Amino acid sequence: MTDLEEGSKVEAVDRVIIRFAGDSGDGMQLTGDRFTTASAVHGNDLATFPDYPAEIRAPAGSLAGVSAFQVQISDHDIMTPGDAPEVMVAMNPAALKSDLHLLIPGGTLIVNQDTFEERNLTKAGYDYNPLEEGEDLEGYRTISVPMTSLTKEACKDLGVKPRDAERSKNFFALGLVSWMYSRPTEPTFEWIDERFAGKEQIISANKAAFSAGHVYGESAELGDQRVVVKAAPLASGTYTNINGNTALSWGLIAASQLSDLPLFLGSYPITPASDILHELAKHKAFGVTTFQAEDEIAAVGAALGASYGGHLGITTTSGPGIALKSETMGLAISLELPLVVINIQRGGPSTGLPTKTEAADLLMAMYGRHGESPLPIVAAQTPSECFFAAIEACRIALTHRTPVMLLSDGYLANGSEPWLLPDVDGLEPINVEYATEFNHIREDGEADYWPYLRDEKLVRSMAIPGTPDLMHRIGGIEKEDGSGNISYDPANHSRMVEIRAERIKRIDVPDVEVVGDPDAEVLIVGWGSTWGSITSALGRVRSSGHKVAHVHLTHLNPFPKNLGDVLKGRNHILVPEMNTGQLSLMLRAEYLVDAKPISKVAGQPFTAGELEQTILNYVEEKSTT
Amino acid sequence: MTDVMDSEAVPETSRADWQSDQEVRWCPGCGDYSILTALQLLLPDLGVRREKTVFISGIGCAARFPYYMNTYGMHSIHGRAPAIATGLALARPDLDIWVVGGDGDMLSIGGNHLIHALRRNTNMNILLFNNQIYGLTKGQFSPTSETGKVTKSSPVGLISEPFNPISVALGAEASFVARSHDMDRKHLQEIFTRAHAHPGASFVEVYQNCNVFNDGAFAEITKKDARDDMLINLIHGEPIQFGSERQFGIVQTANGVEIANVSEVGIESLLVHDETRSDPSTAFALSRLAKGPDEPTPVGVFRAAVREEYASAMSDQVMGVTEERGKGELKDLLHSLPTWEV
Numbered sequence: 001m002t003d004l005e006e007g008s009k010v011e012a013v014d015r016v017i018i019r020f021a022g023d024s025g026d027g028m029q030l031t032g033d034r035f036t037t038a039s040a041v042h043g044n045d046l047a048t049f050p051d052y053p054a055e056i057r058a059p060a061g062s063l064a065g066v067s068a069f070q071v072q073i074s075d076h077d078i079m080t081p082g083d084a085p086e087v088m089v090a091m092n093p094a095a096l097k098s099d100l101h102l103l104i105p106g107g108t109l110i111v112n113q114d115t116f117e118e119r120n121l122t123k124a125g126y127d128y129n130p131l132e133e134g135e136d137l138e139g140y141r142t143i144s145v146p147m148t149s150l151t152k153e154a155c156k157d158l159g160v161k162p163r164d165a166e167r168s169k170n171f172f173a174l175g176l177v178s179w180m181y182s183r184p185t186e187p188t189f190e191w192i193d194e195r196f197a198g199k200e201q202i203i204s205a206n207k208a209a210f211s212a213g214h215v216y217g218e219s220a221e222l223g224d225q226r227v228v229v230k231a232a233p234l235a236s237g238t239y240t241n242i243n244g245n246t247a248l249s250w251g252l253i254a255a256s257q258l259s260d261l262p263l264f265l266g267s268y269p270i271t272p273a274s275d276i277l278h279e280l281a282k283h284k285a286f287g288v289t290t291f292q293a294e295d296e297i298a299a300v301g302a303a304l305g306a307s308y309g310g311h312l313g314i315t316t317t318s319g320p321g322i323a324l325k326s327e328t329m330g331l332a333i334s335l336e337l338p339l340v341v342i343n344i345q346r347g348g349p350s351t352g353l354p355t356k357t358e359a360a361d362l363l364m365a366m367y368g369r370h371g372e373s374p375l376p377i378v379a380a381q382t383p384s385e386c387f388f389a390a391i392e393a394c395r396i397a398l399t400h401r402t403p404v405m406l407l408s409d410g411y412l413a414n415g416s417e418p419w420l421l422p423d424v425d426g427l428e429p430i431n432v433e434y435a436t437e438f439n440h441i442r443e444d445g446e447a448d449y450w451p452y453l454r455d456e457k458l459v460r461s462m463a464i465p466g467t468p469d470l471m472h473r474i475g476g477i478e479k480e481d482g483s484g485n486i487s488y489d490p491a492n493h494s495r496m497v498e499i500r501a502e503r504i505k506r507i508d509v510p511d512v513e514v515v516g517d518p519d520a521e522v523l524i525v526g527w528g529s530t531w532g533s534i535t536s537a538l539g540r541v542r543s544s545g546h547k548v549a550h551v552h553l554t555h556l557n558p559f560p561k562n563l564g565d566v567l568k569g570r571n572h573i574l575v576p577e578m579n580t581g582q583l584s585l586m587l588r589a590e591y592l593v594d595a596k597p598i599s600k601v602a603g604q605p606f607t608a609g610e611l612e613q614t615i616l617n618y619v620e621e622k623s624t625t
Numbered sequence: 626m627t628d629v630m631d632s633e634a635v636p637e638t639s640r641a642d643w644q645s646d647q648e649v650r651w652c653p654g655c656g657d658y659s660i661l662t663a664l665q666l667l668l669p670d671l672g673v674r675r676e677k678t679v680f681i682s683g684i685g686c687a688a689r690f691p692y693y694m695n696t697y698g699m700h701s702i703h704g705r706a707p708a709i710a711t712g713l714a715l716a717r718p719d720l721d722i723w724v725v726g727g728d729g730d731m732l733s734i735g736g737n738h739l740i741h742a743l744r745r746n747t748n749m750n751i752l753l754f755n756n757q758i759y760g761l762t763k764g765q766f767s768p769t770s771e772t773g774k775v776t777k778s779s780p781v782g783l784i785s786e787p788f789n790p791i792s793v794a795l796g797a798e799a800s801f802v803a804r805s806h807d808m809d810r811k812h813l814q815e816i817f818t819r820a821h822a823h824p825g826a827s828f829v830e831v832y833q834n835c836n837v838f839n840d841g842a843f844a845e846i847t848k849k850d851a852r853d854d855m856l857i858n859l860i861h862g863e864p865i866q867f868g869s870e871r872q873f874g875i876v877q878t879a880n881g882v883e884i885a886n887v888s889e890v891g892i893e894s895l896l897v898h899d900e901t902r903s904d905p906s907t908a909f910a911l912s913r914l915a916k917g918p919d920e921p922t923p924v925g926v927f928r929a930a931v932r933e934e935y936a937s938a939m940s941d942q943v944m945g946v947t948e949e950r951g952k953g954e955l956k957d958l959l960h961s962l963p964t965w966e967v
């Protein structure tokens with residue numbers, strides 16, 4: 001570390017959780033993101049959790065407008081952004097009021113003292129100044145810094161207007177925290193140059209504010225606050241820090257390359273899925289077409305139209321959008337055309353909590369369409385794994401000619417972690433074959449083309465428009481198996497319903513792996529983004545002497561073939577999920593086991609601590625009864 | 626494959642080549658038959674390949690159309706055909722795409738997709754068979770039914786005002802807007818030929834008789850002996866005139882257009898039809914001339930203006946960016962954010 005001065009006494013800690021909280025206009029997401037990148041480049045393992053309001057700008061200084069970014073950095077492998085922060089930056093009274101309860105007892109609190117004046121205090125609901133009176137800050141180590149005035153002071157000779165200078169105060173906070181955690185300054189300066197290229201005053205103001213924060217740490221004798229988190233011994237290779245939506249977008253591009261089919265995204269803006277549309281729109285050089293449609297229905301319709309034309313048709317949305325797309329998914333099931341439907345889940349029902357996480361659309365994915373209309377479901381488990389989940393969803397859709405639901409959620413979408421970049425040459429190609437020849441002989445001896453003739457996996461033949469001689473019509477009306485002609489025959493309909501179910505069952509999905517203590521009585525079954533919290537929690541449960549096994553599902557339909565055996569004979573199956581028990585319901589229905597949900601529907605992910613406690617309570621209660 | 630094919634001459638076809646082996650199942654006497662026949666007879670003359678032709682439809686009587694065409698086709702869901710066709714057209718600009726639907730399909734449940742498809746101007750031919758009634762669901766009023774109409778769902782008379790499909794299309798910035806009717810094959814074929822040739826989204830309203838649930842809705846203007854006086858044929862570059870003696874004409878007024886006696890105003894003061902005008906106001910005024918199909922009604926091409934076609938503009942962007950940056954490499958993409966070595 002170049003900026004650690006010789007001989008200074010800097011304590012090493014194995015990990016730390018920091019939370020940056022401020023007003024929506026204070027740039028907390030950007031501050032947290034910068035600190036994360038600097039930590040990633042330093043070699044820490046990390047996980048992040050942006051936690052922000054739905055309003056773009058709620059009234060300044062209000063509780064509703066508090067935007068926070070939590071990051072855990074560590075010198076070892078971690079799975080979550082941590083439970084309770086040990087360090088919190090509060091840029092205004094509202095941030096203090098709304099987030100202080102999260103800080104661990106004895107934690108360090110850094111506040112922007114300048115904002116603690118009557119107007120802001122009133123807006124936050126204080127009738128006193130907690131920095132001066134009351135007991136709110138008792139038991140915390142409070143560092144009160146006049147960030148706004150120090151930032152203005154640092155910028156005063158730069159010709160920057162005071163109002164603009166004030167806006168750089170988040171860089172003061174970043175500079176101070178960067179000093180406390182011995183983060184290198186260079187990457188941040190380089191980033192400022194790049195991000196604000198052409199805006200010289202902003203560049204100089206941000207750098208001045210950052211340096212002022214750094215210097216403040218040194219000169220205000222905060223030396224005893226200074227710690228270092230060493231690089232984590234991660235597997236060797238090239239890493240990048242990636243969030244779920246970016247990884248997912250890249251996975252879709254990878255699938256397009258692996259299948260040699262152009263990617264077509266039909267989408268309509270919706271939080272928290274829009275970033276996938278933004279990311280893919282940047283990558284036209286990969287032959288990507290992004291179509292922002294007039295509504296969710298047109299978005300999926302256009303994606304299906306592109307699929308029908310032989311492209312990789314994808315649509316992205318969140319829960320409410322899925323409701324609108326469900327009729328088209330039914331059509332895609334009937335047409336047996338490939339389609340990837342991506343649901344970045346958020347709190348519901350209705351508008352619910354657009355910027356907060358939840359995973360309550362599993363049953364909707366599974367059963368939320370009219371008629372008997374099964375489709376495969378894939379769920380991502382960490383931000384970086386969204387890359388592979390996207391490829392898997394495309395692989396199933398293209399090779400089995402079916403719509404596939406890919407589930408992610410707000411926590412994965414915006415959370416980030418270091419990702420050991422995979423060798424792209426090692427990714428398995430996706431072989432897609434379209435029909436080019438007649439495949440059937442009519443009674444009169446003439447050859448013709450039947451679009452619903454199937455292979456051993458019950459995958460139908462598909463000829464795309466433009467293929468000579470194979471002209472045919474498909475539609476949502478029930479069709480005769482084989483010829484594809486309209487059929488109202490009762491026996492045929494029964495048969496088609498069976499085929500549509502069976503062809504999903506015949507999709508090969510990898511077996512689940514039991515981790516932890518495979519023979520333990522207690523089995524935790526997870527799916528989706530709970531993987532990190534469950535894994536961390538079970539590590540702690542095991543270290544306190546209890547045996548517990550864990551399986552995590554990335555394929556929710558069809559279930560892995562060995563899942564039944566894994567569940568069989570276990571009396572204690574716990575299913576943590578961010579809903580009121582949807583996977584546990586499916587497991588109970590499918591395997592007749594007593595799967596018990598551990599629910600959380602608070603718009604926030606599970607903390608490892610609360611899962612640890614719930615599981616410990618269960619294990620201890622079980623052994624006493 | 627497609628490039629090689631295109632350099633070869635388009636094989637000659639006959640009407641029979643464009644007919645599928647499926648039995649046509651419209652009610653006997655339905656106006657849809659004459660539209661189907663008009664198109665099946667026309668397609669051999671358009672110089673197109675069957676395998677490059679796709680019919681996309683929604684739901685309704687008209688939407689059964691694709692099943693009867695020996696081309697590629699998709700019978701999709703109610704109202705969504707323009708959206709599905711847009712995706713196909715963007716993915717496959719080499720295809721010749723026709724969208725067929727009725728007034729309920731396109732102006733009610735699918736109204737949003739229709740207006741945006743027209744606004745974007747993606748290359749496709751949209752045929753709206755307007756019979757002013759819901760046929761497949763057996764006789765409810767539609768968004769083009771006239772006020773006061775008594776139907777199963779409006780037994781005391783329809784309260785709402787109808788849409789004027791030509792006005793809607795013009796309001797949606799459509800670059801090609803035309804009207805024809807099911808009683809005149811030659812006119813239909815002329816209009817379909819023009820729509821097909823137009824680069825962008827073409828909108829054709831076809832007055833179509835539903836002889837079961839709304840028989841004779843257009844008879845006052847489309848029956849043979851009434852046409853001269855009731856149909857105003859719009860011909861580009863010519864004064865707009867009609868009547869058995871061509872005794873009537875259209876003149877522009879401060880508030881739009883109105884019908885005048887040629888003998889009173891003189892032929893030189895008649896409005897000369899200009900379908901290429903970029904401002905759609907005059908075309909819109911023409912679309913408002915008749916309140917319903919019981920007054921003299923303009924038919925023909927209201928507007929055929931040049932606007933950028935969406936699919937080619939989009940593929941230009943893709944090619945432009947690819948040219949500028951080079952073809953994307955997955956490995957580079959994965960290394961595009963800050964990276965570090967462990």
